[in-house]
Amino acid sequence: MAKKKYAPATAAKTADKPATLKxxxxxxxxxxxxxQAAQLKQEEEQRREEARVKAEEERKxxxxxxxxxxxxxxxxxxxxxxxxx
Structure with a gap:
């Protein structure tokens, strides 16, 4: 007897994966x-730079x-x- 191929089973594995948020x-x-994430990172970097400059001015x-x-x-x-x- 010939072996049966279970190709539908592999297709079922990919169909059974839960949907991701993406x-x-x-x-x-x-x-x-x-x-928005890039913009928030840029704003945070700007705030850090301003705080560093302010602290340096206070030290001076x-x-x-x-x-x-x-x-x-x-x-x-x-x-x-x-x-x-």
Whole structure:
């Protein structure tokens, strides 16, 4: 007797797979979601850059304030005057 080929069984395996979200959504919707994700990433990067710039400006302002404070300069200066003789 000849062996039977079960080609319909392999087709049934692919038909039994659950539908993915990509399959359920249209191409236009997927493109919009990808575009929105890229836009959100760009906005987050911009916020991080602004926060970094703001922190750097604050450090510069604090440094300038401390450089004008005589007490701070006196406390942080080295009092070893022998090497300047």
């Amino acid at each position: 399959d359920l959504l249209g191409e236009g919707t997927i493109a919009k979601l990808k575009e 302002a604090e440094r300038k304030r401390l450089d004008n404070d005589f007490e701070h300069l006196l406390n942080t200066s080295k009092l070893d005057w022998h090497k300047f003789k």
